[in-house]
Amino acid sequence: MSDDTGDQRPENDGQRFDRLPATSDERVVAGRPTREEVVGWWEQRYGLPPETWDGHTFWEKGNGKIWAFAADLVSPNPVEGLGLRILRARQEHWKPSTNAVQRFCGAASKNVVLLDEDEAETFARGDDQELERWEGDWGYVVAAHEFEGAVEPIGVGLYLHGELRSTVPKGRQEDLS
Structure with missing residues (x-):
């Protein structure tokens, strides 16, 4: 240029x-x-x-x-x-x-959505879910789950209008149930 x-x-x-x-x-x-x-x-x-x-x-x-x-x-x-x-x-x-x-x-302290077991399983499958309880920022968030006393990041979610959208890549989606 x-x-x-x-x-x-x-x-x-x-x-x-x-x-x-x-x-x-x-x-x-x-x-x-x-x-x-x-x-x-x-x-x-x-x-x-x-x-x-x-x-x-x-x-x-x-x-x-x-x-x-x-x-x-x-x-x-x-x-x-x-x-x-x-x-x-x-x-x-x-x-x-x-x-x-x-x-x-794992060291994140903001915009981390802590998911219960069912929500974490839904997220890991790559499915979107209603999640009205989140009161943090909209946009890309860290989806995490507590495992053996530690909060572990699962992946990137997109939170908009009361919905957590999973952005887990298709090749990495898992059925944990």
């Missing part, structure tokens, strides 16, 4: 991993989230402490698919896979991945 002055600006290359810039002052690709924005979003939305991400580098591949990698590499990087996809950004409402919620959201 170029502007009227002929200045060339880097564009997102969806075929490679590019490290997220630390802050907006370091951003060179328009629209690319920053590490600061990603860490801040997890903290604001789910109450995850920023140190959750210490030791991880953040990468974008595709248009807004954000990955976390527990090491460091040169950027850009043309590898096919790198770490764990944690987030879909570059849209109005960012959406966490199921893997990220299961891996990191």
